Amino acid sequence: LHDTWVIHAPDRGGRPRDVRLREEPSLDGPCPFCPGQEHQTPPEILALGRPPGAAPGRPPWRVRVFGNRYPAVTGAQGLHEVVVLSPAHERGLADLDPDAVAEVLAAVRTRMAALAARDDLAAVTFFLNAGAGAGASLSHPHGQLLATPVVPAVLRAEVAAQAAWRRAHGGCLVCHLAGVTAPAFGAAADREPAGHPVAATAHAVAVAPVASRFAWEVLLAPRQHAAHFAAASDGELASLARLLTGVCRALRAAAGDPPYNLVLHTAPVGGEDFHWHLELMPRLAPLAGFEAGTGFFINPVDPATAAAELRARLNGARGAADARPGPRTSP
Numbered sequence: 001l002h003d004t005w006v007i008h009a010p011d012r013g014g015r016p017r018d019v020r021l022r023e024e025p026s027l028d029g030p031c032p033f034c035p036g037q038e039h040q041t042p043p044e045i046l047a048l049g050r051p052p053g054a055a056p057g058r059p060p061w062r063v064r065v066f067g068n069r070y071p072a073v074t075g076a077q078g079l080h081e082v083v084v085l086s087p088a089h090e091r092g093l094a095d096l097d098p099d100a101v102a103e104v105l106a107a108v109r110t111r112m113a114a115l116a117a118r119d120d121l122a123a124v125t126f127f128l129n130a131g132a133g134a135g136a137s138l139s140h141p142h143g144q145l146l147a148t149p150v151v152p153a154v155l156r157a158e159v160a161a162q163a164a165w166r167r168a169h170g171g172c173l174v175c176h177l178a179g180v181t182a183p184a185f186g187a188a189a190d191r192e193p194a195g196h197p198v199a200a201t202a203h204a205v206a207v208a209p210v211a212s213r214f215a216w217e218v219l220l221a222p223r224q225h226a227a228h229f230a231a232a233s234d235g236e237l238a239s240l241a242r243l244l245t246g247v248c249r250a251l252r253a254a255a256g257d258p259p260y261n262l263v264l265h266t267a268p269v270g271g272e273d274f275h276w277h278l279e280l281m282p283r284l285a286p287l288a289g290f291e292a293g294t295g296f297f298i299n300p301v302d303p304a305t306a307a308a309e310l311r312a313r314l315n316g317a318r319g320a321a322d323a324r325p326g327p328r329t330s331p
């Protein structure tokens with residue numbers, strides 16, 4: 001999917017470590033993403049959960065989107081927005097109800113559709129940094145939307161890799177990894193997933209990719225082959241939210257609440273030859289010179305082991321029926 005090499009090296013997990021991440025000073029004053037502090041953020045672009053007639057820029061709300069006060073890009077370089085997941089300062093994806101996460105995904109869908117309709121933007125990326133070790137600067141859980149006039153390098157590489165797979169093997173690489181079928185390609189129904197199955201819901205599948213770059217990495221994809229996240233149905237978002245919260249809880253239980261990045265890859269504006277997906281990338285160790293200097297990755301946790309442990313946590317959790325492994329999962 002990323003056209004790179006991955007080295008699976010379980011023995012490296014046991015190497016000694018006596019270096020700690022630098023302690024940073026914490027925020028002075030109230031959290032700007034908490035209810036009642038709306039005046040601290042740029043003007044609101046979108047809010048969900050506010051009663052009709054209530055004034056914007058004030059509580060109550062359930063999801064809130066506004067421009068990033070410290071944007072990475074502006075003007076002709078693009079747009080940078082913040083999506084606050086919920087009013088709750090301490091509740092991340094693993095703590096929120098699936099319904100609340102579905103509402104976050106709906107807000108992302110609305111903004112992606114609006115941004116993709118502009119003729120000056122080539123791609124929109126949604127990502128979420130959870131924990132200082134994953135690059136989060138404010139602890140109140142939030143995601144970010146980055147809209148750019150060029151297709152980012154990673155997405156460009158994925159588009160090329162999916163096209164190369166189709167030329168070489170036919171069908172779709174993400175469908176192949178997830179074990180689902182793209183009807184457009186006329187392949188046989190439900191195959192063995194090439195990824196290690198983690199969980200599945202009615203409309204979405206989670207697998208540990210065979211070439212996972214990061215320990216405990218999970219790929220989440222809709223069963224329905226589709227290029228654009230902005231076209232996902234409410235049912236797909238609800239199903240994906242249920243899967244995502246289940247996987248995040250299982251990750252916390254199995255791997256000790258690691259920091260992680262979550263990235264949503266959807267086709268570039270006007271592109272069709274793509275299968276949108278989420279990549280959950282736990283960050284148990286910072287990227288080091290090896291990764292920076294080569295573009296290769298070293299992963300100390302075998303993805304088959306990671307998938308088995310996550311499956312076990314999901315099956316042991318209450319409400320496991322909502323996050324059961326796919327039909328092709330071996331016991």
Ligand SMILES: [Zn+2]
Binds near residue numbers: 031033088089
């Ligand atoms: Zn807060």
Ligand SMILES: [Zn+2]
Binds near residue numbers: 172173174274
């Ligand atoms: Zn596909």
Ligand SMILES: [Zn+2]
Binds near residue numbers: 158265277279
């Ligand atoms: Zn991707």
